[in-house]
Amino acid sequence: MEKLLDILRELHPETDFETETRLVDGGILASFDIVMLITRIEEEFDVVIPAKDIVPEHFNSVKALYALIEKISEQDD
Amino acid sequence: MKRACKTAIGILLACIVFFGALFALTRLAAPKYHDTLIDGHLTGEYYDEKTDHDVLFVGDCEVYENFSPVTLYNVYGITSYIRGGAQQLVWHSYYFLKDALRTETPKVVVFNVLSLKYGEPQSEAYNRLALDGMRWGAAKIGAIKASMTEGEDFMSYVFPLLRYHDRITALTAEDFEYWFKKGDPVSFKGYVMHTGVEPAAETPQEIYEPKLPEQSFAWLEKIAALCEENGIALALIKSPSIYPEWHPEWDAEIAAFAKAHGVRYDNMIAENDAIGIDMQTDTYDQGQHLNVYGAEKLSRWFGKVLQQEYGLKDHRGEAAYDADYAALTERYETEKQRQLSEENGT
Amino acid sequence: MLFPSWAFLLFLAVLVPVYFLVPKRIQWIVLLLFNAVFVCAAGVLGAVFMVVTIGTVYAASRAMDALFSRQRETLAAMKETHTKEERKQTRLRFEKRRRLVLIACLIVNFGILFVLKYGAMIGRFSAALFGTRAFGQDLALTMGISFYTFSTVGYLLDVYRETIPAEKNPMKLALFTSFFPLLVQGPITRFETVGRALLEPHTFDGQRFLSAGLRIAWGYWKKLIVADRLLVAVKALCARPNVYRGDFIFVEMLLYAACLYADFTGGVDITIGVGELLGIRIEENFLRPYFSKSISEYWRRWHITLGEWFKRYVYYPLSVSKPMRALSKGTRKLGAGVSRRVPVYLATLLVWALTGAWHGSRPTFLVWGLLNGAVILISEELKPLYARFHKRFPRLTASAFYRGFTVIRTVLLLSSLRILDCYGTVKEAFSSFFSMFTTWNWGAVFRGGIRSLGLSYTDYAIAGLGVIAMFALSMAQRKGAIRPRIQKRGTVFSVCVLLVLIGTILIFGRYGFGFDASQFIYNRF
Numbered sequence: 034m035e036k037l038l039d040i041l042r043e044l045h046p047e048t049d050f051e052t053e054t055r056l057v058d059g060g061i062l063a064s065f066d067i068v069m070l071i072t073r074i075e076e077e078f079d080v081v082i083p084a085k086d087i088v089p090e091h092f093n094s095v096k097a098l099y100a101l102i103e104k105i106s107e108q109d110d
Numbered sequence: 111m112k113r114a115c116k117t118a119i120g121i122l123l124a125c126i127v128f129f130g131a132l133f134a135l136t137r138l139a140a141p142k143y144h145d146t147l148i149d150g151h152l153t154g155e156y157y158d159e160k161t162d163h164d165v166l167f168v169g170d171c172e173v174y175e176n177f178s179p180v181t182l183y184n185v186y187g188i189t190s191y192i193r194g195g196a197q198q199l200v201w202h203s204y205y206f207l208k209d210a211l212r213t214e215t216p217k218v219v220v221f222n223v224l225s226l227k228y229g230e231p232q233s234e235a236y237n238r239l240a241l242d243g244m245r246w247g248a249a250k251i252g253a254i255k256a257s258m259t260e261g262e263d264f265m266s267y268v269f270p271l272l273r274y275h276d277r278i279t280a281l282t283a284e285d286f287e288y289w290f291k292k293g294d295p296v297s298f299k300g301y302v303m304h305t306g307v308e309p310a311a312e313t314p315q316e317i318y319e320p321k322l323p324e325q326s327f328a329w330l331e332k333i334a335a336l337c338e339e340n341g342i343a344l345a346l347i348k349s350p351s352i353y354p355e356w357h358p359e360w361d362a363e364i365a366a367f368a369k370a371h372g373v374r375y376d377n378m379i380a381e382n383d384a385i386g387i388d389m390q391t392d393t394y395d396q397g398q399h400l401n402v403y404g405a406e407k408l409s410r411w412f413g414k415v416l417q418q419e420y421g422l423k424d425h426r427g428e429a430a431y432d433a434d435y436a437a438l439t440e441r442y443e444t445e446k447q448r449q450l451s452e453e454n455g456t
Numbered sequence: 457m458l459f460p461s462w463a464f465l466l467f468l469a470v471l472v473p474v475y476f477l478v479p480k481r482i483q484w485i486v487l488l489l490f491n492a493v494f495v496c497a498a499g500v501l502g503a504v505f506m507v508v509t510i511g512t513v514y515a516a517s518r519a520m521d522a523l524f525s526r527q528r529e530t531l532a533a534m535k536e537t538h539t540k541e542e543r544k545q546t547r548l549r550f551e552k553r554r555r556l557v558l559i560a561c562l563i564v565n566f567g568i569l570f571v572l573k574y575g576a577m578i579g580r581f582s583a584a585l586f587g588t589r590a591f592g593q594d595l596a597l598t599m600g601i602s603f604y605t606f607s608t609v610g611y612l613l614d615v616y617r618e619t620i621p622a623e624k625n626p627m628k629l630a631l632f633t634s635f636f637p638l639l640v641q642g643p644i645t646r647f648e649t650v651g652r653a654l655l656e657p658h659t660f661d662g663q664r665f666l667s668a669g670l671r672i673a674w675g676y677w678k679k680l681i682v683a684d685r686l687l688v689a690v691k692a693l694c695a696r697p698n699v700y701r702g703d704f705i706f707v708e709m710l711l712y713a714a715c716l717y718a719d720f721t722g723g724v725d726i727t728i729g730v731g732e733l734l735g736i737r738i739e740e741n742f743l744r745p746y747f748s749k750s751i752s753e754y755w756r757r758w759h760i761t762l763g764e765w766f767k768r769y770v771y772y773p774l775s776v777s778k779p780m781r782a783l784s785k786g787t788r789k790l791g792a793g794v795s796r797r798v799p800v801y802l803a804t805l806l807v808w809a810l811t812g813a814w815h816g817s818r819p820t821f822l823v824w825g826l827l828n829g830a831v832i833l834i835s836e837e838l839k840p841l842y843a844r845f846h847k848r849f850p851r852l853t854a855s856a857f858y859r860g861f862t863v864i865r866t867v868l869l870l871s872s873l874r875i876l877d878c879y880g881t882v883k884e885a886f887s888s889f890f891s892m893f894t895t896w897n898w899g900a901v902f903r904g905g906i907r908s909l910g911l912s913y914t915d916y917a918i919a920g921l922g923v924i925a926m927f928a929l930s931m932a933q934r935k936g937a938i939r940p941r942i943q944k945r946g947t948v949f950s951v952c953v954l955l956v957l958i959g960t961i962l963i964f965g966r967y968g969f970g971f972d973a974s975q976f977i978y979n980r981f
Contacts, residue, residue: 060753060756063752063756064767064771064772065752065800065804065832065836067772068771068772068775068776068799068800068803069796069800071775071776072775072784072795072796072799072800073796075781081776081781082776083776084617084772084773084776084777085617085618085619087768087772087776088768117946117947117948120946120947120948120951121947121948121951124948124951124952124955125951125955128955128958128959131959132959132962135963139963263462265462266968271962271963272962272967272968273968275962275963275964275965275968276966276968278963278964279912279914279918280914
């Protein structure tokens with residue numbers, strides 16, 4: 034979780050990611066950021082997020098995103 | 111329940127105000143045809159007639175500027191009316207005749223053949239001049255349907271605001287003056303007077319189709335049939351105007367049609383000497399239309415033809431006609447003097 | 457049928473009562489029949505293409521569904537008897553077959569779209585090659601094909617991704633594809649939302665009816681009073697690139713911006729309003745786009761559904777695709793910054809090239825798309841610079857003045873890019889654009905220049921008032937939706953607003969004889 038927050042802060046230092054729940058709907062994370070984020074997640078977590086999971090619900094909060102990462106890494110095993 | 115009632119009344123009131131305003135705006139935006147484009151006023155003036163007519167002229171400018179019903183009455187006692195208009199096409203004439211038959215049955219219908227050269231609707235503006243003033247009925251609906259050019263739609267004849275709404279930003283004093291007022295007639299039983307003189311000059315040669323369009327003859331057939339049904343004698347004429355040109359091939363076609371249908375056809379261009387028309391003095395626009403002197407001469411000549419050929423009754427001495435035509439003659443003379451003094455003034 | 461036509465109004469006047477009078481059970485069937493009438497009225501050829509789309513997408517989605525369930529059964533049966541690796545191979549085999557089905561279906565549908573959009577170009581090409589013309593320009597305008605193809609293919613892709621199950625009844629898919637208000641100029645919709653809403657029963661609701669009426673009237677208002685009026689001047693300006701140069705181009709930019717906004721948002725207002733008449737909610741396509749502070753924000757607020765579609769089905773899949781990831785990894789030695797940027801950059805530029813191609817077949821559209829992508833990428837790179845600027849001048853950058861500046865900057869930038877929309881060739885567009893900086897002729901513009909464009913000063917005044925009204929409404933909208941606020945003041949008040957809208961359209965609208973019932977600009981796509 035902390036690792037994920039670090040990646041996010043790298044992208045947008047000014048945002049309080051721990052509490053924000055409308056990252057995509059609120060326009061904080063643009064499509065550009067999301068792709069950057071996915072690339073970073075692959076680097077750090079060795080998890081590839083498939084296209085069908087790239088939907089606002091999964092990226093609106095750190096919690097949701099972390100849950101997604103965990104789900105995918107479990108499936109891979 | 112009470113609230114629903116209040117809402118219903120509120121909506122009803124709003125609608126009444128809305129449609130009232132639209133009605134007023136429609137009247138305001140529609141062209142008045144009174145001081146400008148007076149041709150558009152002619153169609154509606156027919157409905158103000160108080161007496162009936164033995165002779166009904168239908169056709170284009172070659173009737174409404176070339177024949178004078180005042181002269182026909184004062185010289186021969188023939189009652190007549192001209193239902194003509196600018197570039198009035200043959201189906202306009204047909205529907206005007208049909209429209210007139212709702213209220214009267216003339217003894218003779220005189221149709222000027224020049225418009226037969228057009229078999230297709232020509233221009234939206236002329237359609238509007240001819241049709242805007244027409245009273246509603248099967249004839250008007252038929253006339254609109256036959257006349258519409260590409261891009262026109264029927265609805266805009268029913269609700270003229272759809273056509274004229276852009277005039278709202280370009281209104282003139284005329285629009286306000288005749289907003290709800292019809293205004294004085296601009297014609298004398300359909301005749302539009304001009305006192306000016308402009309001698310005929312060399313007319314340009316034009317290229318032309320040697321055959322008149324078939325559609326024109328289809329409509330002419332309909333006119334002939336309508337007359338026959340109602341026991342009306344049809345007379346075809348070609349007014350003595352020398353321009354636009356009237357070609358011998360066309361003339362032969364009309365003559366053949368007349369012969370086949372047993373109706374009279376007069377090409378008056380050939381009769382100009384007999385009528386006494388001098389294109390140096392009797393036209394106001396180089397031979398296209400006659401001025402009042404030419405129209406009076408032509409009416410004297412044609413009145414005799416009508417009287418001899420169709421045995422029309424002399425109505426002079428009948429009180430209703432005398433009163434009507436006396437008032438008309440007075441207005442006619444006044445207008446003639448007004449135009450003459452205007453000419454001399456400038 | 458175009459929105460501003462008697463035929464369309466008559467169509468609605470028949471549909472609405474019929475829709476609410478028939479039993480709820482068959483409402484959707486009635487709607488489907490009306491859609492069929494609408495589609496056929498636009499041309500039989502168009503109907504044929506639509507049937508092909510519905511048929512192929514239906515077949516493909518059902519085949520995928522079948523493959524999914526067979527895959528599940530097979531894998532379940534293999535669970536005890538086979539190794540993990542063998543099961544993976546089986547899964548991959550099924551995946552491959554699904555992909556084949558998908559690709560075949562996409563080829564057919566995008567093939568139709570391609571031929572229709574680029575038909576004229578192919579025609580010229582084949583004429584040059586074989587001396588005969590294979591396709592004519594007349595094929596090029598099949599109504600709404602760009603919109604419904606995207607919506608329906610979106611549905612197929614959702615089934616492919618197993619996000620939604622395939623619809624079993626082909627008629628229900630047909631209803632979604634052919635929903636008539638969407639065929640004029642979109643928006644692109646999703647089966648899960650609009651497709652489902654179309655199938656639900658709907659009851660008549662007076663207040664909703666009134667609300668829909670207000671929205672439709674406002675759409676016509678924008679379209680007929682502002683857009684169609686300004687279109688005359690815009691067309692005149694674009695038609696003579698040799699004459700109208702210099703400051704005329706600036707005027708053209710502003711007029712076109714207003715015209716396009718009024719036209720496209722007006723049309724979508726009508727579409728969404730018609731949906732609301734029937735009780736069907738259609739996605740919003742605009743969110744006050746001209747209030748955006750950057751181009752990328754603008755594209756999240758203008759033609760939202762198209763952007764979403766490209767993001768969902770092209771941009772994201774492409775940026776996480778295997779080749780992209782391999783490329784990213786391969787460039788790691790050039791530095792983390794470069795390798796992370798590779799997927800984003802490539803995907804952005806490709807999506808923008810496609811967006812450009814979607815808008816039209818001329819090369820100008822491609823250049824327009826790529827320039828949009830380039831501006832977005834550049835502003836992304838400049839972000840750290842902006843951040844420094846904001847830190848340095850916090851008071852200035854927090855002010856309303858600065859916000860206004862960024863909004864105006866965005867509108868001007870966009871309008872500059874749109875110059876490419878107006879001209880036939882890229883060269884003409886660039887030459888016109890740069891003439892703004894080399895020719896100083898405001899004098900000519902105001903010494904009657906703008907009156908030579910087919911509009912009178914009165915026309916400009918009316919359009920200007922219209923623009924002010926649109927702006928005022930957008931400002932008011934920031935504090936919440938407008939129509940509920942109108943309706944809160946009572947039914948009679950709402951009816952009065954509606955009548956005022958209709959009355960002003962009738963008087964000041966540009967319609968009827970002498971004015972072309974010009975098509976919505978976006979109808980071309």
